[in-house]
Amino acid sequence: MKAERPKFIGARIQRFEDTRLLSGTARYIDDIVLPNMLHLNFLRAETAHATILDIDTSALADLDFPTWVFTGKDTAGLSMKAHQDVPEMQYSEQPFLAEGKVRFVGEPVAVILAEDPYKAEDAAELVFVDYDPLPVVGTMEQARDPEMPPLFDGWKGNVIVERQMKGGDLAAARAAAAHIITRTYRTQRQAGVPMEGRGVVAHYNPADRVLTVWSSTQMPHLVRTYISEELGLPESRIRVVAPDVGGGFGVKGQVYADEILIAWLAMKTGRPVKWIEDRREHLIASIHARDHEHTLEAYVSADGRLLGLKADITVDNGAYSTYPFTSAGEPGMVGKVLPGPYDFQAYEATFRAVATNKCAIGTYRGVARPSAVFxxxxxxxxxxxxxxxxxxxxxxxxxxxxxxxxxxxxxxxxxxxxxxxxxxxxxxxxxxxxxxxxxxxxxxxxxxxxxxxxxxQTAHGTPDFTRRRTPIETGYIAARVDMSPDGEITIDLGLQSHGQGLETTMAQVAADALGMKPENVYVRHGDTMTTPYSVGTWGSRGGALGGGAVHIAATRIADKLRTIAAHLLQSKPDQIDLVDGRAQVRDNPGSFIEIKKIARIAQRNVEQMPDGMTPGLEAHASCDGPRDGTxxxxxxxxxxxxxxxxxxxxxxxxxxxxxxxxxxxxxxxxxxxxxxxxxxxxxxxxxxxxxxxxxxxxxxxxxxxxxxxxxxxxxxxxxxxxxxxxxxxxxxxxxxxxxxxxxxxxxxxxxxxxxxxxxxxxxxxxxxxxxxxxxxxxxx
Amino acid sequence: MRPASFEYHRATSLDHALELLHEFGEEGRPIAGGQSLVPMMNFRLARPGHLVDINRLPLGGIEIDGQVLRIGALTRHEAYFNDPLIARHFPAFLDAVHYIGHPTIRRNGSIGGSISHADPTAELPAVAVLHDADIVVRSVQGTRKIKAVEFFLSAYVTAIEPGEMVVALEFPLPPSASTGSFIEQSERSGDFGTASIGITLQFAGGKIGKAAMVCSGADLFPIRAPEIEEFLVGKALADPGAAEAGRIFAASIDPVDDHIASADYRRGLIAELTRRAIEAACTRALDKS
Known part of the structure; x- marks a missing residue:
């Protein structure tokens, strides 16, 4: 199915979206302003582990402006549930607003809404939380100490999950080794830090019962699904829009509690609600990354052949499990990828995530592999x-x-x-x-x-996620391609582009399949109302799977163009080439019809089409990752x-x-x-x-x-x-x-x-x- | 990360600014480029009730006034780079300003602002302390001059009283047979330094006459090193004992140990920067002799 004679695939074409992104005309989350909007300010935990004794909001009554305040009592039962479905995993949930306890500095405890973001921040200073401190679990060692109290009721210790992967005969490799080399390596905790932080705006319109949520996210469809499941609304009435997104790097590749909370607040208050994350919030409470310790033992023959590798992997996960990759994702990835590009026949990895009173580890560019490769x-x-x-x-x-x-x-x-x-x-x-x-x-x-x-390993597909047994579940990317009567092409892409250049590369792919120019292609993305369901843009899948989906869909339209052209030119579809805006007979390039003319025929002058052919030039296709990725x-x-x-x-x-x-x-x-x-x-x-x-x-x-x-x-x-x-x-x-x-x-x-x-x-x-x-x- | 409520006032003259600052007392703060104050306000670490904008006041300029080089409080950092008076009289100053921030900070930030903010490792406070500058402050009561070594009291704490503002710095002109150097190390270019050392030397006959040394990163404000200043007197420019000076000085300090750098590292770094700054100054002195 590879494009026969690529003209635009492989070309160094300047990115179309840069005109918008570099001229200040892009529209980011903070550019969204709605009438009657309320601004949200989070009151966040200042202590890492504590019981909440009291939240005193009484001072808000003395303010000369109106405020709305909500705490964990109001949102009781609403939570993020990110669980790997294996017996070794200890279950936990992250409440939208802390219920009874806080487990890391930065955890949302209450929200204060006001008609002006400055006033919301002023008001938040007047809410007092009385904490009763609990012992802090601060290191991997403390987390693995069975004497330390567990972070969650019903847990046994603070090891969230510990599993193994193995292959080959490790004992034999060890016995045959002339050299045994043991080392411990550590990679530090980081934040993700896209240039634009996160942010959410939500609005519920009772007239059509549609909830619209704008979020600076890499995965709008998954946000929609989680909102639907948690708030009990039909997905058909939820529209999630990722506007221009100023970098994501995986940080925005999780569904966050605040995305659903703000949707809930918009319905609860009956007014649009806006939250724009500040840099401090981003650094302490979005997601963190890395924070690994690996002890490796290599078995090497006298002549320098690697015979086997034994690995013990610990990830300091922080308090909560992130959706949809869970706290099992990071250590599991290390266990899976450590064999790397080297040929050896025996391997055993024990890997675990431990819970500490820190911000949760999530996906950040490379996801565990920078640590594994280190x-x-x-x-x-x-x-x-x-x-x-x-x-x-x-x-x-x-x-x-x-x-x-x-x-x-x-x-x-x-x-x-x-x-x-x-x-x-x-x-x-x-x-x-x-x-x-x-x-x-x-x-x-x-x-x-x-x-x-x-x-x-890239372009992870459904088989890979089925093995993981985490809520991501699937990995395909879908695209819908449409050629309008004037021959112009629209791609509605399941991917969301937050800097990858997809508005250009996907146009190149479609242009090659359809014999048109990339300039003829308009790529739309990020809006669940227009784009086909997909898991979003993360995990190095855009070019491979998104490009694949666009190619398949565009090829279906190309096939129809060829059939119509063959009919009109008295040739055969497999003799028609689509090139430079023309459908031409391969051995007789003088015999051609302009593609835009076929597009018009297919939708306006349908009487000229072959008998029985359905009008329209539209195709939907999806592309899933191969069994083990590529x-x-x-x-x-x-x-x-x-x-x-x-x-x-x-x-x-x-x-x-x-x-x-x-x-x-x-x-x-x-x-x-x-x-x-x-x-x-x-x-x-x-x-x-x-x-x-x-x-x-x-x-x-x-x-x-x-x-x-x-x-x-x-x-x-x-x-x-x-x-x-x-x-x-x-x-x-x-x-x-x-x-x-x-x-x-x-x-x-x-x-x-x-x-x-x-x-x-x-x-x-x-x-x-x-x-x-x-x-x-x-x-x- | 938004400032608490404040009122903004644009001062139309120096007297107007001083009247406003007098009226607001502890609640009033002058603002020029805002490179330090605005972030502090956004973190709500600074909560002035009133900002007095002094940007339109005629407080800029670098000029010789008798025996001092006078730098107006509103002089922006970018102005030092091509100033012939600074290049001629204060080579350590000129070295130091190359470590100040980035172009945006240099365009907006002012010397009065940097001095008043008193970050422990900012360059201009160290330069002022090194050169025994007078900080000229004014209030409705009049003008007073504060010696730089008495001006910086702790991190972000100065001898400025409510109602006062810095209007200028006065650097005593050094004799012609003198030179200096300034070296800073930071984690990234443009950051506040992990540590910095400034040196000035007077010299005659191939020997060091009088010396001054300043260090940032050893304490909560830039400190002088009287022991080293004494040590250097009479040393040959060709062999000033710089490494020994570095060792002696490092042994005398007790720098903080924090997540940015360990006390051991700061001590080691300061010893090495001391050596390099002394050697650089001596090399310049030899070139000038």
């Missing part, structure tokens, strides 16, 4: 160092070369360019490697080179220069070689890769969400929570290898997350290479690097 690729360097083998050599010795490859857990990898990308990277880095070697004699300035080689691969490389005496680490060079199969638009691919790498640099060197021992957050603004800024980012070199997959209609694999997956490992390996020491954790800020350089200063 550990996997740090381990590869640590083994290479222990065996005295060059890190490239050691990887090439163990890299998978035969495809399709069935891995130790039974997952089948489609073809990739693992060895080729490693070899190409080694050539690109030759001069840096030589310089790093020379710098090893310096006690003041060191250069280091590090790589990360990884695969990324595996993109990449090698990232970092070159660092370290000032040993201050710890200042300059990232001199960052190189990416990536293979995402067919590229729909290399310009968009480059942008996605570079954006991801910048976030990965943040993970590697700067971003750290810190709680103190009482679980009070310390990094609640951008002066303390440090994002990477332009001066710290080197030019990111991106090289492509294209190995199209047979598993998706266009040969595309997912690529949205990959950029963020490799940098922590590559940079840590570069720092380790420079300093001649293993690196066990991120972030590698100046203080951390200074500490790691201690041995060099001491021996100088």
């Amino acid at each position: 550990s996997q690729e740090r381990l590869m360097d640590d083994i290479a160092a222990e065996l005295g083998i060059d890190p490239f050599e050691f990887r090439l010795k163990n890299i998978i070369r035969q495809f399709p490859y069935k891995n130790v857990l039974g997952f089948t990898y489609d073809e990739g360019s693992y060895a080729q990308s490693l070899e190409q990277m080694r050539e690109l880095l030759a001069e840096d490697i030589a310089e790093a070697e020379v710098s090893k004699s310096s006690a003041t300035r060191r250069v280091g080179v590090g790589i990360a080689c990884f695969i990324e 595996y993109a691969n990449a090698v990232h490389a970092a070159v660092v220069e370290i000032d040993i005496l201050t710890g200042k680490t300059k990232l001199r060079r960052f190189v990416v070689i990536e293979d995402c199969g067919t590229m729909l638009n290399p310009l968009v691919v480059d942008g996605q890769v570079r954006g991801g790498v910048v976030q990965g640099i943040g993970s590697a060197m700067l971003e750290h969400f810190i709680y103190d021992s009482e679980c009070q957050p310390l990094t609640t603004n951008f002066a303390d929570y440090l994002m990477p800024l332009a001066p710290e980012i080197p030019n990111i070199e991106v090289h492509h290898i294209e190995t199209p997959t047979p598993l998706t209609p266009l040969g595309a694999k997912g690529l949205g997350e990959g950029g963020a997956i490799g940098p922590a490992a590559a940079i840590a390996n570069a720092v380790g290479n420079a300093l001649g020491t293993g690196v066990a954790e991120t972030p590698l800020n100046t203080n951390a690097v200074w500490k790691l350089s201690q041995h060099i200063r001491e021996t100088a």
Whole structure:
């Protein structure tokens, strides 16, 4: 089904949406203003774990403006239910507003509504909550301590879920090993931080009984379903709209309690209700990410072959389970992906999520894989160092070369360019490697080179989610394509575009299938009233599955265009080519009819159509992910220069070689890769969400929570290898997350290479690097 | 993250501003570029009842006034970069301003604002302390000059009284055989520093005459290092004992230990920055000799 002669797929077309996004004419959630609107302010828990004794709202009565206040008593029974349906998982719910207890700083305790957002914030200061503090569960160790009181009634301890995955004979691998290397690696807690925070506006119209909810979300259909199920409204009467969304990165790829709460409040008050998250709220209470500890034990033969791997994985999940991926998602993903691009036959992973009095862990670009790849690729360097083998050599010795490859857990990898990308990277880095070697004699300035080689399972489909037994349940993406009588094309896309360039890439796909130009295609998305049901945009699925759905639907219309053209040109449908706006006879290009004329015939002059043909040029199609997804691969490389005496680490060079199969638009691919790498640099060197021992957050603004800024980012070199997959209609694999997956490992390996020491954790800020350089200063 | 209620007043003259500040007392705050005050108000950490906008007052400008370089309180940070008087007389000042924020902050932020806000590791307070500047404050009662070393009392706490505002800084002009340097390290470019060191030197005959040193990041406000200033006197410019000075100074301080940096790291960093700042100043002195 691959496009025969792509003209626009693969072209570096400038993004159509940028005109709007860069000229200030985009319409974001805060731009939505409705008459009679109330503004919501959350009163959030200031203590991490406590019983609520009393909420005193009496001072609001003295205000000279009206307010509306709601607490957990008003919303009793309404909650987020995000459960993995396995016996090992301890069940919990997150009430929309705290009921009886608070479990992390930032948890919503009450909402105060007023006719002006400033007044709502003023009023919130007058509500007093009396807390009776409870012991705080603040660390993984405390969470695994059976003596600590459980966060939820009826729980046994604070391990939310602990499971295993295994394959092959681990005991035999251990027995055969000449080297056993055991290491523990940690990746820090982060926030997600899109440029635009979250926000919700809701309005209920009793005239048509339609509830409209605008939300800065990546998954409007799932928001609609959850609202329907929780509030008991028919989905047909709920419209969820994601307007222009200023970045999501997975943070907006969960359904949040506030999205349903605000819908409920709009119905309760009879007025539109608006909430725009501020940065502090975003940092403390949307979702957090990472916060892993992995202990890995590798079994390696005398000649440097990896025989087996044993892993023990703990994720500090925070208090609540997020919907729809649940608190089981993050540790389960590590267990699943740790085998990576290497060929070995024995594996056992024990993985668990533990509950602490912190903000919940959710999905953030890469989802568990930046942590998994950090550990996997740090381990590869640590083994290479222990065996005295060059890190490239050691990887090439163990890299998978035969495809399709069935891995130790039974997952089948489609073809990739693992060895080729490693070899190409080694050539690109030759001069840096030589310089790093020379710098090893310096006690003041060191250069280091590090790589990360990884695969990324992308385009997860229904079979993958069925195995997970979490509420996501399904993974297909749908699209409806329509050609109007003037030949112009509309795509109603189940994906939601929050920066991916889908308004351009999907137009390229449809244009190729229909013989038209991308400029003829209008891509609409984000509104459940116009778009077909889909799970939304996350998990590196847009190009592979959304592109697939658009291609299938457009091809159906193309087939009909060919049939009508063949009828009119006295040819056969399989002899008709759609190209440059014309339907032409393949062997006689002088015999043609303009496609827009066929479009008119199909809908206006239907008497000219073949007998019995239904009028209209409309098609709906969906595309689901293959059984095990499709595996993109990449090698990232970092070159660092370290000032040993201050710890200042300059990232001199960052190189990416990536293979995402067919590229729909290399310009968009480059942008996605570079954006991801910048976030990965943040993970590697700067971003750290810190709680103190009482679980009070310390990094609640951008002066303390440090994002990477332009001066710290080197030019990111991106090289492509294209190995199209047979598993998706266009040969595309997912690529949205990959950029963020490799940098922590590559940079840590570069720092380790420079300093001649293993690196066990991120972030590698100046203080951390200074500490790691201690041995060099001491021996100088 | 929205400020509490306040009233806004645009001052039409310096006297008008001072009258308003006198009237509002503790509740009144002058506002210029708002680069520090507005975020503090949005966090509701600062809750002035009245803002007195001084942006239209003639308080800008960098000029020599007798034996001092006078910098008006409304001088924006971007003005220092191409100013010949600062380049000629105050090389440490010129070094320091390159570490101030980003273009937007430099365009809007003013020296009076930075000094009044008194962030513990902001550059301009350190520069003022290094150069023994006078902070000129005025109120309806008149003008007083406060020595920079007596101006900064703690983090975000200064000697300004209610009703007063900073109108200028006066930097005593150094002798011609003098120079200086300023080095800062921050996690990212444009951030407040983790630590910074400023040095000024007077020199003669290849030796250091008088020296001054300031450090941010060792305490809650920029501190002078009298021990090191004394240590440097008489040292050869070619071999000032900079590393030893760094070690001595680092041993004398007790920096905070927090989530941004450990006390050990701050101490180590300050020792190294001290060495580099002294060496940089001595190199300039040798170039100038």
